[in-house]
Amino acid sequence: MTLKVFQCKQCGAxxxxxxxxxxxxxxxxxxxxxxxxxxxxxxxxxxxxxxxxDGGDVLLASVKTDAGPIVIARLDxxxxxxxxxxxxxxxQNRVLAQPIV
Amino acid sequence: xxxxxxxxxxxxxxxxxxxxRQATSDSTVHLLARAFAAALDESxxxxxxxxxxxxxxxxxxxxxxxxxxWRLGLSPRWCMDDCHGGASAINMLQHAIRAxxxxxxxxxxxxxxxxxxxxxxxxLVDHYNLTTRNWLRPLDxxxxxxxxxxLTQRHATHHNLTRRDYxxxxxxxxxxxxxxxxxxxxxxxxxxxxxxxPMVADPLGxxxxxPVVSGANAVIIxxxxxxxxxxxVRVRSLQCRYNGxxxxxxxxxxxxxxxxxxxxxxxxxxxxxxxxxxxYDDYPVMAIAQLDDLGFAPDGDLRAMIARIASxxxxxxxxxxxxxxxxxxxxxxxxxxxxxxxxxRGRAGERQVPDARLAVVSGYGMxxxxxxMCANAVVLETVExxxx
Numbered sequence: 172m173t174l175k176v177f178q179c180k181q182c183g184a185x186x187x188x189x190x191x192x193x194x195x196x197x198x199x200x201x202x203x204x205x206x207x208x209x210x211x212x213x214x215x216x217x218x219x220x221x222x223x224x225d226g227g228d229v230l231l232a233s234v235k236t237d238a239g240p241i242v243i244a245r246l247d248x249x250x251x252x253x254x255x256x257x258x259x260x261x262x263q264n265r266v267l268a269q270p271i272v
Numbered sequence: 273x274x275x276x277x278x279x280x281x282x283x284x285x286x287x288x289x290x291x292x293r294q295a296t297s298d299s300t301v302h303l304l305a306r307a308f309a310a311a312l313d314e315s316x317x318x319x320x321x322x323x324x325x326x327x328x329x330x331x332x333x334x335x336x337x338x339x340x341x342w343r344l345g346l347s348p349r350w351c352m353d354d355c356h357g358g359a360s361a362i363n364m365l366q367h368a369i370r371a372x373x374x375x376x377x378x379x380x381x382x383x384x385x386x387x388x389x390x391x392x393x394x395x396l397v398d399h400y401n402l403t404t405r406n407w408l409r410p411l412d413x414x415x416x417x418x419x420x421x422x423l424t425q426r427h428a429t430h431h432n433l434t435r436r437d438y439x440x441x442x443x444x445x446x447x448x449x450x451x452x453x454x455x456x457x458x459x460x461x462x463x464x465x466x467x468x469x470p471m472v473a474d475p476l477g478x479x480x481x482x483p484v485v486s487g488a489n490a491v492i493i494x495x496x497x498x499x500x501x502x503x504x505v506r507v508r509s510l511q512c513r514y515n516g517x518x519x520x521x522x523x524x525x526x527x528x529x530x531x532x533x534x535x536x537x538x539x540x541x542x543x544x545x546x547x548x549x550x551x552y553d554d555y556p557v558m559a560i561a562q563l564d565d566l567g568f569a570p571d572g573d574l575r576a577m578i579a580r581i582a583s584x585x586x587x588x589x590x591x592x593x594x595x596x597x598x599x600x601x602x603x604x605x606x607x608x609x610x611x612x613x614x615x616x617r618g619r620a621g622e623r624q625v626p627d628a629r630l631a632v633v634s635g636y637g638m639x640x641x642x643x644x645m646c647a648n649a650v651v652l653e654t655v656e657x658x659x660x
Contacts, residue, residue: 186518188403188641194518213422217473220414221394231411231418231473233642240520243419243642245411265410 172260175203176238185239206236209268211254214246234258234268244268281372282496282504282655283365285315286613289385290454291487291598300331300387301340303488307383308344311490316500317379322492324350324371324380328360328602330396331386340383350377354602358552358637359512359646360384361491361606366510366648368493378495385488386601393484396601403641416554416639417481421473423643424557427524428475431574435475438556439466442479442595444582445553449592451623456485456598482554485598489606491613502657503617508630509538512648514638523643526558526636528565531649535632536567539651543567547628548615549586550608552636553593558644562634563588566649587625590615609633609650616654629654 176187181198187206192199214232230246234256244258244266256268287310289303298306304327312319325348327337337353350371356363361384368380388396397415399405413419428434443463449455461479469478496504511534516527536542543566551566553559560574568586569577580586591597591611594604612631614620620628634649 186520188407194515194520213425215418215421215425215473215475216471217413217418217421218470219417219472220412221390221397229411229413229418231413231422233422241642243408243411243413263410264406266407 174206174258174260176206176240177201178204187240204238206238209234209236211250232268242266281369281493282499283493284499284501284504285311285492286610287311288610289488291456291485291600293456295387295389295486303385304383307488307490311492315492321379322381324377326352326364326382328354328384330601356646358605359635359648360602361609362635362648362650372495380493383490384606385603387486417473420555421476423523426522427557439463440578440582441556445589445593446596448590449596452591455592455596457596482594482599485600487600489603489610504655505616505652506655508651508653509535510650511535514646526565526647528647532566546630546632548625548631549588550612550633553595590623605635
């Protein structure tokens with residue numbers, strides 16, 4: 172599935188996750204915008220997790236989407252800050268970031 | 273908050289039920305009841321004097337404040353459930369002072385606390401709010417450590433700080449904890465031990481993450497003419513700001529930066545005048561960010577500010593803070609307030625800051641997707657009967 176962010180029809184601000192009213196202008200009409208790509212701002216490897224299903228590390232990234240908002244995504248491999256990634260949502264509603272090679 | 277009416281309400285007790293790393297058989301409601309009883313005892317009031325109750329807890333469900341009031345035999349005229357996590361105590365205090373000033377209540381108890389088994393904590397971090405449930409829980413990131421790891425990276429880059437700088441704050445707080453018999457971790461910590469500790473989420477190591485504990489805190493606020501103790505504490509100013517940037521920033525600046533000018537102006541004092549400081553320390557980066565936002569590094573030199581904390585020229589989180597004393601869920605929002613009250617009333621024992629009369633306390637919390645939504649702060653002053 173594609174990742175969608177939300178753009179205020181009144182002022183053009185984009186947000187993720189969705190809101191009811193725009194914090195910039197108070198507008199309540201939104202249009203969806205697909206966020207296919209982004210740039211990794213930071214990433215981390217989470218080694219110790221509360222109640223983790225498995226013992227493995229989780230790679231986590233802050234991704235500045237081309238559409239505007241920053242999203243928190245899972246990475247499947249190590250990247251560098253500044254790397255371009257593609258974005259998608261899987262069947263578990265996970266935002267996934269994959270390096271564009 | 274308008275200055276001038278604030279001194280009609282006084283904080284007259286502040287207590288902590290000793291935090292425990294392992295949950296005991298005490299339920300959350302039992303911990304809250306114990307904190308209430310201890311605060312009442314310290315205040316000199318009887319339960320029959322109490323006509324207001326505020327409660328902050330993540331694990332009290334299915335009970336609420338009114339159920340606790342019933343269990344405590346109270347008939348409150350003012351009753352409040354608070355859901356602001358690390359900002360809960362100052363949020364409740366904002367309302368409680370107004371209630372007393374305008375006659376809605378005369379003696380208010382504010383209590384907060386939680387009991388956590390590992391499964392309770394997992395439930396809390398997975399279902400902290402709908403955003404967490406829908407967008408973070410599926411990532412299986414196991415709580416907010418990963419988010420604050422990335423926030424710490426942003427802060428370190430922006431301010432040119434290293435792990436050693438954040439570690440210096442943890443080491444300084446642990447040294448204070450050594451003087452606090454109630455802190456869960458009191459063994460002195462060296463910077464090398466900090467740096468060599470197992471990584472939790474790069475760059476956060478074990479000592480950067482608050483230990484989860486079970487426990488409770490309580491404070492009593494009363495109309496000034498009713499207090500039974502000679503040494504009390506008044507609020508000089510109190511400010512809250514929530515959703516300051518609606519999660520559109522980078523999280524390294526809290527909304528304390530927006531309210532600091534009003535806070536100090538209304539208090540009629542400045543950061544340099546503070547004898548004691550309590551900032552909400554879920555992670556060292558957030559403690560440093562709040563101090564920065566409150567104006568404790570006016571030249572922007574955070575490393576120099578941390579050095580002042582280490583030397584105790586700037587007494588910050590003198591209980592050891594949550595990083596050493598533990599985070600008892602919603603009680604974490606009251607821990608720093610209780611420590612400031614303890615210092616201002618001269619009851620801090622070995623860690624007493626001499627002649628402490630002015631303190632600032634901040635609250636921070638409620639992570640919505642990337643960082644905390646809430647920040648608030650209160651400036652407090654000792655008031656002695658006969659000299660006020």
